[in-house]
Amino acid sequence: MPLVAKAFIAPLIVACAMFMESVDANVIVTAIPEMARAFGRDPVTLKVAVTSYVLGLGVFIPICGWVADRFGARVVFRTAIGIFVVGSLLCAASTSLGPFTVARFIQGVGGAMMVPVGRIIIFRSVRRSEFIRAMNYLSVPAMLGPAVGPLLGGFITTYLHWRLIFFINIPIGIAGIWLTNRYIANSHEEHPGRLDWFGFFLSASAGVLLLLGLSLVGGELIPQGSAYAMCVAGALMVALYCVHARRAEKPLLDLRFFRVPTFQASVLGGSMFRIGLGAVPFLLPLALQEGLGMTAFKSGAITCASAFGGMFMRSLASRVLRRFGFRQTLFYNAALSGIAIAACGTFFPGTPTWVIWTVVLLGGFFPALQFTSLNSLAYAEIETRDVGRATSLASFVQQVSLGLGVTVAGITLELSQYLNGHASVQWSDFWPSFVVVGLFSFISMPITARLAHDAGTEISRGTRG
Structure with a gap:
C-alpha cells in the first residue's frame, strides 16, 4: 500500500465510524412520531429514549481515554463499533418504549467510546506534519450527519418502515470492525495509572x-x-x-478547571446555550409533523436546513472571531441564537414552506457560530498536560446539557398541552417550549460578559478562514 494511503487509512476508518454515529443521532428524531404510534405512546414521551442515548455518551466519555490506554485503542474502538451495532439491532427489534430506551442507552455507550478513542487513534497513527489534514476528515461527519440524517430518516419512515433506519449501521459497522482489525495498531500506554x-x-x-x-x-x-x-x-x-x-x-472530573475564566465561560456558560441546542432536534420534527401535519420526509427536508446554515457559518467563524473577539461574539451571538431558536415556535398551519425553511436555516446559522466559539475558547488557558482531564469534564457537562435540553423541552411541551386542555399535542402547544429553550441562550450571557476583553486573543488571531 502507498505510504500516503497507509497514513490516512486510519483517519478514514475513524471518520466513517463517526459518520455512522452522527447519522444515527440525527436520523431517529425525524422518525419519533411514527415510533411513538408503533409503541402506543404520546410522541413527547419518547424524550426519554433521546435522553438515554445522550446519557450513554456523557457517562462513558470521561473514562474512554483510560480504557484505551489500558486495553489498547484498536480493541476498544472495535468493541465500541460492535456495541453500537448491537444497540442498533436492539432498537430495530424493540416493540415497546422500555426496551427501546435501554437499546438507545447501549448505542450511546458505543458512541461514547468511538469518538474520543477515534481521536486517540489518529493522534498516534499520523505524523505531526499531517495531523491537521487528518483531523479535517473528522469535520466531514460533523457537517454531513445533520444534513443527511433527517433526509434519510424522513424518506425511510415515510416510504418504507422506521425500523429500517437502524439497519443502516449494520454494514458500515461490520466493515469498520474488519478494517480496524486489518489497519489499526493496538497502541496503548504501559502504565495508564489508576482510574x-x-x-x-x-x-x-x-x-x-x-x-x-x-x-x-x-x-x-x-x-x-x-x-x-x-x-x-x-x-x-x-x-x-x-x-x-x-x-x-x-x-475523574476535576471541578477545579472551573476556576479558569475561559474554561468556565465555555463550559458553564456554554451548557446553558447547549440546553437550547439539544432541544431543537427533538422539538422541531415534532412541531412540523404533529403540529403542522407534515410527512416525516418533508419534515426531514426542512430540518436539514439548520445543518446547511451551520456549514455556511463554519466557513465564516474564524473571520468573525478575529474581527470581534470571543467576548463580544459570544455575548451578542447568544442573543441572536436564542431569538433564532424561539422563532421556530412561530410556525402555524398555513405558514409558507420557504418561510419555515429560512427560519430553520437561521436556527442553524447563529448557534453554529456559538458552538464553534465555545469549543475553541475552552482550552485557551489550559496547560497542555491538563488537556485530557479538561476534555473529560467539558465532554461530560456538554452531553448532560444536551440531554437536559430534551428533558426541559419535553416537560414544557407536556405542561403547555395540559394547560391548553388538548388530548393530543397541537401546533399551539409548541411555542412555549421554543421560547423557554431559547431563553437559556440569554442566561449564558452574564457568564460570558465576565470574560476579559482580550480573552482567547491568541486563539482568535491564530485562526484562518
Whole structure:
C-alpha cells in the first residue's frame, strides 16, 4: 500500500465510524412520531429514549481515554463499533418504549467510546506534519450527519418502515470492525495509572438518576413518585461527587478547571446555550409533523436546513472571531441564537414552506457560530498536560446539557398541552417550549460578559478562514 494511503487509512476508518454515529443521532428524531404510534405512546414521551442515548455518551466519555490506554485503542474502538451495532439491532427489534430506551442507552455507550478513542487513534497513527489534514476528515461527519440524517430518516419512515433506519449501521459497522482489525495498531500506554472508580460511580449515578428521572416526569413508564425519587437521588449524587472531587488527588472530573475564566465561560456558560441546542432536534420534527401535519420526509427536508446554515457559518467563524473577539461574539451571538431558536415556535398551519425553511436555516446559522466559539475558547488557558482531564469534564457537562435540553423541552411541551386542555399535542402547544429553550441562550450571557476583553486573543488571531 502507498505510504500516503497507509497514513490516512486510519483517519478514514475513524471518520466513517463517526459518520455512522452522527447519522444515527440525527436520523431517529425525524422518525419519533411514527415510533411513538408503533409503541402506543404520546410522541413527547419518547424524550426519554433521546435522553438515554445522550446519557450513554456523557457517562462513558470521561473514562474512554483510560480504557484505551489500558486495553489498547484498536480493541476498544472495535468493541465500541460492535456495541453500537448491537444497540442498533436492539432498537430495530424493540416493540415497546422500555426496551427501546435501554437499546438507545447501549448505542450511546458505543458512541461514547468511538469518538474520543477515534481521536486517540489518529493522534498516534499520523505524523505531526499531517495531523491537521487528518483531523479535517473528522469535520466531514460533523457537517454531513445533520444534513443527511433527517433526509434519510424522513424518506425511510415515510416510504418504507422506521425500523429500517437502524439497519443502516449494520454494514458500515461490520466493515469498520474488519478494517480496524486489518489497519489499526493496538497502541496503548504501559502504565495508564489508576482510574477514579468511585468518582466514576458517583458521576454516572448522578447523570443517570437525575436526567432519566426528569425525563420520566409526566410519563407512564414508572410511577411518578419513583421519577421524583430518582431526581432527588441524582441531586444527592451530584453533591456527593462535589465533595469527593475536592478531596481526591486526581478526580475523574476535576471541578477545579472551573476556576479558569475561559474554561468556565465555555463550559458553564456554554451548557446553558447547549440546553437550547439539544432541544431543537427533538422539538422541531415534532412541531412540523404533529403540529403542522407534515410527512416525516418533508419534515426531514426542512430540518436539514439548520445543518446547511451551520456549514455556511463554519466557513465564516474564524473571520468573525478575529474581527470581534470571543467576548463580544459570544455575548451578542447568544442573543441572536436564542431569538433564532424561539422563532421556530412561530410556525402555524398555513405558514409558507420557504418561510419555515429560512427560519430553520437561521436556527442553524447563529448557534453554529456559538458552538464553534465555545469549543475553541475552552482550552485557551489550559496547560497542555491538563488537556485530557479538561476534555473529560467539558465532554461530560456538554452531553448532560444536551440531554437536559430534551428533558426541559419535553416537560414544557407536556405542561403547555395540559394547560391548553388538548388530548393530543397541537401546533399551539409548541411555542412555549421554543421560547423557554431559547431563553437559556440569554442566561449564558452574564457568564460570558465576565470574560476579559482580550480573552482567547491568541486563539482568535491564530485562526484562518
